[in-house]
Amino acid sequence: LTRYRELADELAALITHGTLQVGERVPSVRSLVQQYRVSPATAMRAYEILESKDLIEARPRSGYYVSRTAEPAHSRPPSKSTRVEVSDLVFDILEATRVRDVVPLGSAFPSPLLFPWAKLARFLGSSARHMDPWTTVQSLPPGSEELRRQIARRYLLSGASVRTDEVVITSGALEALNLALATVTRPGDVIAIESPTFYACLQAVELAGLKAVEIPTHPGSGVDIGALRDAIAKHNIRACWFMTTFQNPLGATMPEERKKELVALLAKHEIPLIEDDVYAELYFGERPRSAKSFDRKGLVLNCGSFSKCLAPGYRIGWVAAGRFAKDIQRRKIISTLATSVPVQEGIAAMLRHDGLDGHLTDLRQALRDQQQKTLISIKRHFPAGVRVVVPDGGYFLWLELPKSADAMEIYRAALAARISVAPGPMFSARRAFHNCLRINCGHPFTADIDRAIAKLGKICGTAGSTDPPRAS
Amino acid sequence: LTRYRELADELAALITHGTLQVGERVPSVRSLVQQYRVSPATAMRAYEILESKDLIEARPRSGYYVSRTAEPAHSRPPSKSTRVEVSDLVFDILEATRVRDVVPLGSAFPSPLLFPWAKLARFLGSSARHMDPWTTVQSLPPGSEELRRQIARRYLLSGASVRTDEVVITSGALEALNLALATVTRPGDVIAIESPTFYACLQAVELAGLKAVEIPTHPGSGVDIGALRDAIAKHNIRACWFMTTFQNPLGATMPEERKKELVALLAKHEIPLIEDDVYAELYFGERPRSAKSFDRKGLVLNCGSFSKCLAPGYRIGWVAAGRFAKDIQRRKIISTLATSVPVQEGIAAMLRHDGLDGHLTDLRQALRDQQQKTLISIKRHFPAGVRVVVPDGGYFLWLELPKSADAMEIYRAALAARISVAPGPMFSARRAFHNCLRINCGHPFTADIDRAIAKLGKICGTAGSTDPPRAS
Numbered sequence: 001l002t003r004y005r006e007l008a009d010e011l012a013a014l015i016t017h018g019t020l021q022v023g024e025r026v027p028s029v030r031s032l033v034q035q036y037r038v039s040p041a042t043a044m045r046a047y048e049i050l051e052s053k054d055l056i057e058a059r060p061r062s063g064y065y066v067s068r069t070a071e072p073a074h075s076r077p078p079s080k081s082t083r084v085e086v087s088d089l090v091f092d093i094l095e096a097t098r099v100r101d102v103v104p105l106g107s108a109f110p111s112p113l114l115f116p117w118a119k120l121a122r123f124l125g126s127s128a129r130h131m132d133p134w135t136t137v138q139s140l141p142p143g144s145e146e147l148r149r150q151i152a153r154r155y156l157l158s159g160a161s162v163r164t165d166e167v168v169i170t171s172g173a174l175e176a177l178n179l180a181l182a183t184v185t186r187p188g189d190v191i192a193i194e195s196p197t198f199y200a201c202l203q204a205v206e207l208a209g210l211k212a213v214e215i216p217t218h219p220g221s222g223v224d225i226g227a228l229r230d231a232i233a234k235h236n237i238r239a240c241w242f243m244t245t246f247q248n249p250l251g252a253t254m255p256e257e258r259k260k261e262l263v264a265l266l267a268k269h270e271i272p273l274i275e276d277d278v279y280a281e282l283y284f285g286e287r288p289r290s291a292k293s294f295d296r297k298g299l300v301l302n303c304g305s306f307s308k309c310l311a312p313g314y315r316i317g318w319v320a321a322g323r324f325a326k327d328i329q330r331r332k333i334i335s336t337l338a339t340s341v342p343v344q345e346g347i348a349a350m351l352r353h354d355g356l357d358g359h360l361t362d363l364r365q366a367l368r369d370q371q372q373k374t375l376i377s378i379k380r381h382f383p384a385g386v387r388v389v390v391p392d393g394g395y396f397l398w399l400e401l402p403k404s405a406d407a408m409e410i411y412r413a414a415l416a417a418r419i420s421v422a423p424g425p426m427f428s429a430r431r432a433f434h435n436c437l438r439i440n441c442g443h444p445f446t447a448d449i450d451r452a453i454a455k456l457g458k459i460c461g462t463a464g465s466t467d468p469p470r471a472s
Numbered sequence: 473l474t475r476y477r478e479l480a481d482e483l484a485a486l487i488t489h490g491t492l493q494v495g496e497r498v499p500s501v502r503s504l505v506q507q508y509r510v511s512p513a514t515a516m517r518a519y520e521i522l523e524s525k526d527l528i529e530a531r532p533r534s535g536y537y538v539s540r541t542a543e544p545a546h547s548r549p550p551s552k553s554t555r556v557e558v559s560d561l562v563f564d565i566l567e568a569t570r571v572r573d574v575v576p577l578g579s580a581f582p583s584p585l586l587f588p589w590a591k592l593a594r595f596l597g598s599s600a601r602h603m604d605p606w607t608t609v610q611s612l613p614p615g616s617e618e619l620r621r622q623i624a625r626r627y628l629l630s631g632a633s634v635r636t637d638e639v640v641i642t643s644g645a646l647e648a649l650n651l652a653l654a655t656v657t658r659p660g661d662v663i664a665i666e667s668p669t670f671y672a673c674l675q676a677v678e679l680a681g682l683k684a685v686e687i688p689t690h691p692g693s694g695v696d697i698g699a700l701r702d703a704i705a706k707h708n709i710r711a712c713w714f715m716t717t718f719q720n721p722l723g724a725t726m727p728e729e730r731k732k733e734l735v736a737l738l739a740k741h742e743i744p745l746i747e748d749d750v751y752a753e754l755y756f757g758e759r760p761r762s763a764k765s766f767d768r769k770g771l772v773l774n775c776g777s778f779s780k781c782l783a784p785g786y787r788i789g790w791v792a793a794g795r796f797a798k799d800i801q802r803r804k805i806i807s808t809l810a811t812s813v814p815v816q817e818g819i820a821a822m823l824r825h826d827g828l829d830g831h832l833t834d835l836r837q838a839l840r841d842q843q844q845k846t847l848i849s850i851k852r853h854f855p856a857g858v859r860v861v862v863p864d865g866g867y868f869l870w871l872e873l874p875k876s877a878d879a880m881e882i883y884r885a886a887l888a889a890r891i892s893v894a895p896g897p898m899f900s901a902r903r904a905f906h907n908c909l910r911i912n913c914g915h916p917f918t919a920d921i922d923r924a925i926a927k928l929g930k931i932c933g934t935a936g937s938t939d940p941p942r943a944s
Binding site for chain 2: 027112136157203336341
């Protein structure tokens with residue numbers, strides 16, 4: 001390949017892939033000569049080729065521009081074999097829920113329409129404007145002192161005495177969970193997880209090179225303590241990762257007494273508990289206590305986030321890490337260094353000056369309302385024999401279909417009808433729960449969603465199930 | 473311990489550690505009863521104890537407040553043994569450079585006073601105000617389409633044709649580097665790194681469970697290609713991590729021809745190159761080309777960031793990942809999920825509407841000026857026999873003292889005099905470079921800095937060196 005053809009090919013790719021867009025100026029011949037270290041003749045010939053292909057056009061005394069007839073392609077770069085053994089299923093479903101014309105019943109997120117964006121933007125803008133530049137150095141991990149203090153104060157509301165210096169700010173709860181896991185384990189260790197469990201937990205276990213023991217988890221009352229006790233006797237369990245309140249996907253909340261029992265059992269064996277507590281604020285009735293509130297040994301690493309209750313996409317999470325705070329801080333420094341400082345400052349200012357409670361009252365009411373309407377719609381449209389667990393908070397419903405149902409088939413049929421769902425096998429390393437679905441009710445209930453549920457009900461009545469569909 | 477004493481102790485700790493601050497209201501007795509599930513009598517008795525210790529005071533018809541006489545303590549939580557084998561030295565030095573009354577000659581950061589904060593705040597606030605809420609879902613990895621496109625376009629300036637879909641946004645360059653490393657290696661693999669090398673690279677190698685072969689790197693011309701060739705013949709090298717331009721700590725830049733040779737050598741062996749390119753924009757003369765600009769096989773993962781050239785603390789970095797883009801995107805999703813969306817949008821808007829070049833011209837000029845003044849001061853105040861490499865960009869100077877000098881001793885003596893420096897052994901797994909120092913010249917040159925350099929020169933003339941100090 002001659003240099004000018006090669007150069008023409010490179011630039012053509014930038015145009016067809018949209019890096020250089022229709023109507024935009026392309027680099028001048030002079031700058032090509034300088035930056036690409038080619039001769040003027042080579043640069044000119046490359047542009048002649050692009051012109052002959054109608055990808056660029058010369059404008060007198062102004063230079064070359066991407067021509068209006070240039071057609072963008074939309075391919076993806078070639079992918080090498082994926083080293084992490086993560087399930088393609090999880091990524092497919094994540095992709096599907098990002099497409100806006102797919103009804104997001106499979107989404108893991110609440111609707112972005114439920115959050116106080118204008119107020120957040122005001123606090124963010126104002127904090128950035130008034131930020132002392134040195135804050136960017138001082139808010140390195142563990143993070144903004146004021147934000148950590150505000151978070152520590154909020155723990156008081158759930159009966160947990162958390163000190164400011166125990167809190168490490170992270171880029172969302174997922175970073176907190178991964179840091180916690182990597183800090184309390186070594187590759188090859190065994191940890192206990194729920195079954196079914198949030199798929200990100202399965203991925204984190206793979207990422208950290210761990211083995212997992214799945215502990216049966218009940219829709220009503222969460223982790224089975226007896227089974228956990230047996231597992232501890234049998235395996236050398238180095239940590240537990242449990243979502244004790246509004247568990248994803250079940251919606252289960254461990255009763256207080258059971259949380260207390262869990263903390264006591266783990267304290268006896270000196271086993272750290274990674275408590276994924278991201279739905280803590282989304283209760284409909286009384287505020288649930290966390291396992292952390294019973295912790296007296298600093299063994300519970302309670303991971304939280306503003307992504308589900310205040311500011312999705314701002315990426316502010318934290319871990320109240322007990323005796324592991326210093327280790328987590330160091331691990332954060334060497335993995336992602338710091339969390340965005342103006343965003344930390346903005347959220348801290350909002351917590352300090354405005355509080356969350358006004359917004360949270362509205363949010364809880366909206367979620368409860370959506371849950372009710374979704375339940376009514378499911379009752380109306382789904383075949384007989386579907387069991388639904390109704391949680392006291394959060395925005396998930398766990399549907400158990402008749403044993404003969406095939407959630408993967410339902411998932412595929414639904415996606416073809418532009419509806420996403422989260423099939424049970426996503427939530428298990430053993431691909432169990434083949435007859436279960438997780439339904440997101442975190443979106444304002446509309447006629448579109450009602451229609452999607454009706455459609456889904458019909459699919460459930462036929463796909464892989466031998467039960468006849470209920471007449472509607 | 474009775475429950476009320478326990479509760480009093482917990483609340484006392486929150487007060488003495490500053491989570492509840494002087495003058496702030498403490499939870500009401502009623503809320504203690506509700507949240508901590510204690511009897512009113514227990515709550516009352518706990519507060520009586522706190523009152524008797526003068527930690528809180530009752531205000532009529534208003535509740536209890538932290539009293540003005542409550543004295544804050546400033547301790548740290550107990551630390552468990554650190555699993556990651558990171559050097560305490562690195563963390564000690566990081567801590568020292570965060571203290572504001574220590575002259576930051578050991579800092580890794582440029583002065584925060586050199587950046588366009590007002591303009592950044594305006595774009596951040598405006599982007600947050602106008603952000604479509606659905607953007608928070610759509611800007612999941614690989615990240616904001618517009619930001620990725622702007623970054624891809626900027627690569628044209630250095631002669632590299634990078635497509636938008638090759639760019640993955642990360643929370644700073646360090647996340648990009650760690651994701652890149654974890655994506656192209658498995659634990660136990662051998663990688664090639666520079667010697668001396670940036671300490672974060674050493675930490676990343678430990679974090680990923682890798683072995684490193686150190687390749688001699690010259691202050692003038694960077695990585696020794698011959699030595700690398702030998703290393704490839706001898707070891708099964710799975711990746712290289714090099715900083716090809718303004719290397720930290722040396723300041724070395726590989727000449728273009730050598731970068732080309734490097735890329736060709738690695739292409740022949742199908743070895744990925746992780747190119748840490750965070751100082752690319754900080755050149756004083758001609759814009760250097762990157763190794764990435766010679767890459768035809770998608771083997772170079774060029775990692776960049778706005779933290780050194782535009783927006784420290786905003787935490788926006790990226791990797792132009794070649795054939796590994798899809799894998800990196802997935803690994804990002806399972807490790808930290810996403811990068812702050814309003815910040816991505818704000819930086820994209822600034823790139824689109826304002827560009828960087830006005831600011832960068834000022835920044836480069838300031839850094840060059842500071843470098844000159846620092847060099848003059850060093851020449852004046854340091855003992856004879858000190859060799860300084862003068863790089864064409866960045867903000868580090870690498871000082872080679874006489875062989876008899878002990879950088880660790882100098883580091884300790886300087887810190888006692890409220891001056892931080894980065895001693896040579898920080899930059900080597902084998903603790904080599906015992907007679908070298910890295911000096912930060914990224915801060916506006918002031919009389920304080922001049923005095924600090926004079927003091928440091930005096931320390932270098934005495935600490936561990938047998939050479940007599942130069943008369944000044």
